[in-house]
Amino acid sequence: MGLQEEIDSMRQEIRADRYSMSIGEWISLYESEEIDIHPEFQRFFRWTDTQKTNFIESILLGIPIPPIFVSQREDGVWDVVDGLQRLSTIYQFIGKLKDENNQLIPPLVLEGTKYLPNLNNKIWEDPDDSENENCLTQAQRLLIKRAKIDVNILLKESDKVAKYELFQRLNNGGSLATPQEVRNCILVMYNREMFHWMKGLSQNQSFQECIALGDRLIHEQYDLELLLRFLVFRNIEQNVMKGIKNDLGQFLTEKMVEMAENSEFNYEEEEKAFKQTFSILYEQMGSDSFRRYSATKDKFMGGFLVSAYEVIALGVGYHCEQLSSSNFNIRDKVKEIWSRPEYKEWSGGGTNAQRRLPKLVPFGRQMFQP
Structure with missing residues (x-):
């Protein structure tokens, strides 16, 4: 298939529409629950009160607002793909914004700006402020409600991957800090139940003790990425890992979406394997689980290493049922791994995921064979 054929084929998979809406109409959509801004996303977005104020100022001054991107679901409800910060700022300012527990968030109080101090x-x-000293006037409120924000609608007839592709392209490197935060938002759109299940599982105490991440990585949701890697790679067939190519992040996203859409995904079995794995590691290794071992000093040193996680967590996870009922010495085996030339070769500097994972995952399964 040539380039033009590829273009024509993909264009046929995407159905979109665009028109202009007043902010009053955006408010009505939210009040009638015809738009889903996914309150779970709030934790991933970083707008400060100053940024929110600047956005309200832009509306009052008539500065054009970038369009909102939404995806139309089968039930007709719009999923917000890009524009959460703009819409949530409006909803919070008027006192309508709710959190993921359906509780009202305190209304936004504006700050003075350069142009509108x-x-x-x-x-x-404020119904009790008859002089409008602390609130906008009726004319100012109408000015905001009549302002226009365009909407781009990805229609439900579009290819199923178009929504998350669009979400990644609009949000990567922009308003979201990390690829895993983008994945979390995609997962909420695909399968809210799975997102909350994974979020709860990631708080497992043994898991958190074993990975021993710093505050920054926890804040960036890296613990959820490590959990996703465990779910994706624990039982993966080696030939499937060839699909990693040069982009592990895209591979993880695609596999996550496959899991989210799989009605036969066995939550109970995966949760049991995860908890068994990190119970075993916590009991024998604790926070040393994924740190570098120095044979000369006979001690574990440094911080978390993802290559060690790929060998040890996935190797133990592959055999967790047998290992949980055996006297297998995990600590000695981990020390041995650090002296093995295979591990040194496949985990060295400059080794990318495409080359590393197809080697380290089978190596880990071999090392922890009971």
Whole structure:
């Protein structure tokens, strides 16, 4: 198939529409629950009150607002693909925004700006403020509600991968800090139940003790990425890993979506394997589980190493049922791994995921064979 044929084929898979809507209409959609801004996303977005104020200022000054991207679900509800920060700022300012527990979030109080210093301490409205000293006037509120924001709609007839492809392209490197935060949002859109299940599982104490991540990596949801790697690679067939190519992140996203869409995904079995694996590692290794071992000093040193995780967590995970009922010495085997030339070769600097994982995963399964 030539380039033009590829273009024509993919264009046929995407159905989209675009038109302009007033902010009042955006508010009505939210009030009638015809739009889903996914309150779970709030934890991944970083707008400060200053940024929110600047956005409200832009509306008041008539500065054009970038379009909102949504995806239309089978039930007709719109999923917000890009524009959460803009919409949630509007909904919070008018006192309508709810969190993931369906509780109202305190309304936004504006700050003074360079061009509109009198915005300081302004709120949307206050029935007890007859003089409008602390809130916008009726005319100012109508100015905001009549302002227009365009919407780009990815229609439900579009190819199923188009939504998450669009989400990644719009959000990677932008308003979201890390690829895993993008994945978390995609997972919420595909399977909210699985997201909450994974979030709960990632808080497992043995798992957290074994990975021993710093605050920054926890804040960036790296523990959820490590959990996803465990779910994806624990039982993966070696030939499937060839699909990693040069982009592990894209591979993880694709496999996550496959899991999310799989109605036969066995939550109970996967949770049992995960908990068995990290119970075993915690009992024998604790926070040394994925740190470098120095044979000369006979001690584990440094911080978390992902290549060690790929060998040890996935190797133990592959055999967790047998290992949980045996006297297998995990600690001695881990020390041995650090002296093995295979591990040194396949985990060295400059070794990318495409080359590393197809070697390390089978190596880990071999090393922890009971």
